[in-house]
Amino acid sequence: xxxxxxxxxxxxxxxxxxxxxxxxxxxxxxxxxxxxxxxxxxxxxxxxxxxxxxxxxxxxxxxxxxxxxxxxxxxxxxxxxxxxxxxxxxxxxxxxxxxxxxxxxxxxxxxxxxxxxxxxxxxxxxxxxxxxxxxxxxxxxxxxxxxxxxxxxxxxxxxxxxxxxxxxxxxxxxxxxxxxxxxxxx
Amino acid sequence: xxxxxxxxxxxxxxxxxxxxxxxxxxxxxxxxxxxxxxxxxxxxxxxxxxxxxxxxxxxxxxxxxxxxxxxxxxxxxxxxxxxxxxxxxxxxxxxxxxxxxxxxxxxxxxxxxxxxxxxxxxxxxxxxxxxxxxxxxxxxxxxxxxxxxxxxxxxxxxxxxxxxxxxxxxxxxxxxxxxxxxxxxxxxxxxxxxxxxxxxxxxxxxxxxxxxxxxxxxxxxxxxxxxxxxxxxxxxxxxxxxxxxxxxxxxxxxxxxxxxxxxxxxxxxxxxxxxxxxxxxxxxxxxxxxxxxxxxxxxxxxxxxxxxxxxxxxxxxxxxxxxxxxxxxxxxxxxxxxxxxxxxxxxxxxxxxxxxxxxxxxxxxxxxxxxxxxxxxxxxxxxxxxxxxxxxxxxxxxxxxxxxxxxxxxxxxxxxxxxxxxxxxxxxxxxxxxxxxxxxxxxxxxxxxxxxxxxxxxxxxxxxxxxxxxxxxxxxxxxxxxxxxxxxxxxxxxxxxxxxxxxxxxxxxxxxxxxxxxxxxxxxxxxxxxxxxxxxxxxxxxxxxxxxxxxxxxxxxxxxxxxxxxxxxxxxxxxxxxxxxxxxxxxxxxxxxxxxxxxxxxxxxxxxxxxxxxxxxxxxxxxxxxxxxxxxxxxxxxxxxxxxxxx
Numbered sequence: 001x002x003x004x005x006x007x008x009x010x011x012x013x014x015x016x017x018x019x020x021x022x023x024x025x026x027x028x029x030x031x032x033x034x035x036x037x038x039x040x041x042x043x044x045x046x047x048x049x050x051x052x053x054x055x056x057x058x059x060x061x062x063x064x065x066x067x068x069x070x071x072x073x074x075x076x077x078x079x080x081x082x083x084x085x086x087x088x089x090x091x092x093x094x095x096x097x098x099x100x101x102x103x104x105x106x107x108x109x110x111x112x113x114x115x116x117x118x119x120x121x122x123x124x125x126x127x128x129x130x131x132x133x134x135x136x137x138x139x140x141x142x143x144x145x146x147x148x149x150x151x152x153x154x155x156x157x158x159x160x161x162x163x164x165x166x167x168x169x170x171x172x173x174x175x176x177x178x179x180x181x182x183x184x185x186x
Numbered sequence: 187x188x189x190x191x192x193x194x195x196x197x198x199x200x201x202x203x204x205x206x207x208x209x210x211x212x213x214x215x216x217x218x219x220x221x222x223x224x225x226x227x228x229x230x231x232x233x234x235x236x237x238x239x240x241x242x243x244x245x246x247x248x249x250x251x252x253x254x255x256x257x258x259x260x261x262x263x264x265x266x267x268x269x270x271x272x273x274x275x276x277x278x279x280x281x282x283x284x285x286x287x288x289x290x291x292x293x294x295x296x297x298x299x300x301x302x303x304x305x306x307x308x309x310x311x312x313x314x315x316x317x318x319x320x321x322x323x324x325x326x327x328x329x330x331x332x333x334x335x336x337x338x339x340x341x342x343x344x345x346x347x348x349x350x351x352x353x354x355x356x357x358x359x360x361x362x363x364x365x366x367x368x369x370x371x372x373x374x375x376x377x378x379x380x381x382x383x384x385x386x387x388x389x390x391x392x393x394x395x396x397x398x399x400x401x402x403x404x405x406x407x408x409x410x411x412x413x414x415x416x417x418x419x420x421x422x423x424x425x426x427x428x429x430x431x432x433x434x435x436x437x438x439x440x441x442x443x444x445x446x447x448x449x450x451x452x453x454x455x456x457x458x459x460x461x462x463x464x465x466x467x468x469x470x471x472x473x474x475x476x477x478x479x480x481x482x483x484x485x486x487x488x489x490x491x492x493x494x495x496x497x498x499x500x501x502x503x504x505x506x507x508x509x510x511x512x513x514x515x516x517x518x519x520x521x522x523x524x525x526x527x528x529x530x531x532x533x534x535x536x537x538x539x540x541x542x543x544x545x546x547x548x549x550x551x552x553x554x555x556x557x558x559x560x561x562x563x564x565x566x567x568x569x570x571x572x573x574x575x576x577x578x579x580x581x582x583x584x585x586x587x588x589x590x591x592x593x594x595x596x597x598x599x600x601x602x603x604x605x606x607x608x609x610x611x612x613x614x615x616x617x618x619x620x621x622x623x624x625x626x627x628x629x630x631x632x633x634x635x636x637x638x639x640x641x642x643x644x645x646x647x648x649x650x651x652x653x654x655x656x657x658x659x660x661x662x663x664x665x666x667x668x669x670x671x672x673x674x675x676x677x678x679x680x681x682x683x684x685x686x687x688x689x690x691x692x693x694x695x696x697x698x699x700x701x702x703x704x705x706x707x708x709x710x711x712x713x714x715x716x717x718x719x720x721x722x723x724x725x726x727x728x729x730x731x732x733x734x735x736x737x738x739x740x741x742x743x744x745x746x747x748x749x750x751x752x753x754x755x756x757x758x759x760x761x762x763x764x765x766x767x768x769x770x771x772x773x774x775x776x777x778x779x780x781x782x783x784x785x786x787x788x789x790x791x792x793x794x795x796x797x798x799x800x801x802x803x804x805x806x807x808x809x810x811x812x813x814x815x816x817x818x819x820x821x822x823x824x825x826x827x828x829x830x831x832x833x
Binding site: 144146 | 199203252253255256268269271272745746747748751752758759760761762786791793795796797798
């Protein structure tokens with residue numbers, strides 16, 4: 001019996017000493033190293049709602065028709081933006097970094113790249129085809145040169161992703177629904 | 187029976203204790219092992235975030251918010267990748283604003299010139315102007331003291347220092363007595379002045395010359411367009427809108443005649459002047475590019491006293507002016523500002539905070555779990571490294587009077603880009619665990635031409651605008667392979683009278699008034715030294731081209747490939763590519779063939795797309811392009827072939 005009493009006294013005493021020496025230990029729900037995955041959560045946080053703060057985006061593009069509006073771009077879209085401003089902006093926009101646009105010198109007029117009413121109807125695959133084979137490759141004007149040997153497949157995909165971002169009216173995946181949405185808008 | 191009782195009890199208790207002890211030992215062992223694993227993970231650099239689903243990690247190294255993520259690329263891509271345009275721009279800004287003058291930065295070496303050399307500044311500027319400049323280093327200002335024109339701040343690179351009246355007086359006194367070499371007034375040839383005066387308004391004539399020489403390629407001028415101030419011109423040299431009120435006339439003439447005697451590291455070329463031109467242009471600058479109200483707010487300063495000069499010299503060192511400006515008798519202090527070469531690491535793991543349930547907050551980078559609120563407040567500037575850097579650069583509240591850091595003015599996008607470049611500085615490279623092969627070193631090539639052409643290359647500062655084997659400026663075309671591209675006679679003609687090949691460009695090659703001999707020397711150098719081995723001049727025989735081939739080439743050019751959408755021939759066509767009106771005089775046959783075969787192989791990154799021409803088509807197109815010539819006698823006439831083609 002004496003043995004038993006001594007044993008318990010030592011056990012309780014040592015545990016108590018640890019607990020007293022660090023109040024944090026007792027306040028903690030568990031003593032695991034932070035980040036341990038509990039099979040059953042001891043303290044499930046009471047969630048009142050989830051609010052996400054914008055961390056910004058890899059890059060952004062200013063809406064062509066509205067200087068106030070910033071369109072966030074992810075990595076692929078940002079690459080598309082860079083390629084667009086290197087190769088395409090000269091004929092597919094009304095103003096270019098170097099000044100006047102070359103659009104008026106080309107007949108038929110090349111579509112503006114943010115013209116959603118025209119481009120949203122095209123599938124990604126068909127846009128990629130026009131870019132890589134050029135106008136003559138798809139039975140259109142040869143004024144559009146082929147970029148298949150200049151840009152890589154990924155770069156062309158990035159370009160299409162960028163075109164989708166700047167489209168006005170906004171691009172929706174299914175072309176059928178796009179028309180409905182754009183019609184319902186004021 | 188006590189003994190039996192005790193025996194019985196002990197056996198029960200001992201079994202229980204043994205079982206309990208075994209369980210406790212197992213639990214402790216399990217916990218220790220988990221801890222050990224966690225500790226190992228922590229030492230490796232990442233720790234699982236508490237209470238959050240798998241996949242969310244906290245890195246020891248800073249993971250910056252998405253808009254600054256290009257900074258991470260910069261840890262290894264020291265040379266700048268095309269995929270990170272904003273980081274590359276930020277690095278240019280670091281160089282532009284001379285951050286390296288005071289701070290140690292990773293991979294940025296101190297250039298020969300930071301701010302202008304002030305050894306002789308007393309011969310250039312008046313004390314009043316220096317006072318005004320130090321008080322607020324801007325000249326184009328509205329009533330509020332700041333103006334941005336066209337969305338671009340007109341501020342020069344010189345940042346604003348917080349100086350009080352005594353300091354301003356002392357520094358302006360000190361600087362205005364810096365006259366090591368006196369400038370003798372230049373005596374114009376009286377006949378030249380008489381000719382200039384006879385032509386009527388010398389200043390108006392000077393303005394025409396100023397425009398003809400394309401000074402605006404490097405120097406901007408603010409012009410008033412319908413009540414709106416717009417800055418027109420380049421930013422290689424300083425903006426000149428009010429320079430007539432700034433510099434002393436004798437200094438201006440001496441400077442225009444030979445900039446290098448005043449400033450050894452200048453980027454301004456030495457032009458060939460006639461007395462008449464020089465007189466007219468200086469008249470234009472001194473009478474038209476002025477502002478009578480510029481120095482109105484400056485108090486009467488009088489001549490500098492000895493005590494003011496002595497105080498000025500002390501302040502010049504204390505304020506860190508010597509870090510960027512050279513002056514006689516003053517040596518820059520090393521490590522004036524803090525070492526920023528590992529600022530990216532100093533950003534630390536705790537960039538932002540998340541509020542968890544209860545009153546707990548936790549540091550985070552990317553949080554995908556359930557949280558109450560992400561809390562990033564401006565008030566906690568020092569906790570939030572990016573906000574701190576930006577506050578420091580802009581010189582807002584977080585930097586007190588006692589700090590040396592001056593105020594820089596830049597737009598928010600530039601500030602973000604600059605911050606990104608600073609965050610990419612991750613200390614000595616390669617970092618722990620980074621294979622050396624992954625680090626893409628910054629190329630540091632310098633191209634120095636030798637011989638007589640080398641002197642001219644230095645004199646006309648070709649490298650300020652043009653690129654030579656990866657060294658030089660990006661404003662004008664890369665000339666690394668110009669010798670293979672252009673015909674010798676064309677080069678001579680172009681150097682003497684540069685006609686732009688791209689009609690839409692507002693910046694053009696300045697008119698250097700080069701002598702025939704100099705032009706030949708440079709053209710010889712280009713033709714012999716700047717060649718591309720892929721272009722073999724012997725491989726293509728121009729004499730084998732027949733008129734039939736040229737006719738077929740014309741068809742290909744206009745109908746099959748519609749090249750006129752980008753290139754102008756005659757008076758029609760696009761202006762994305764250069765005009766081809768004089769292609770027959772300009773380009774060599776070997777270059778055209780090699781170019782049509784694969785443009786990117788000759789000039790990487792060029793935007794002309796590579797087409798699928800076959801060998802015959804390339805020859806036909808080359809034959810056609812070589813027929814596009816302009817004879818010197820009928821310079822303005824449209825070439826016959828092109829006139830036919832433009833129908």
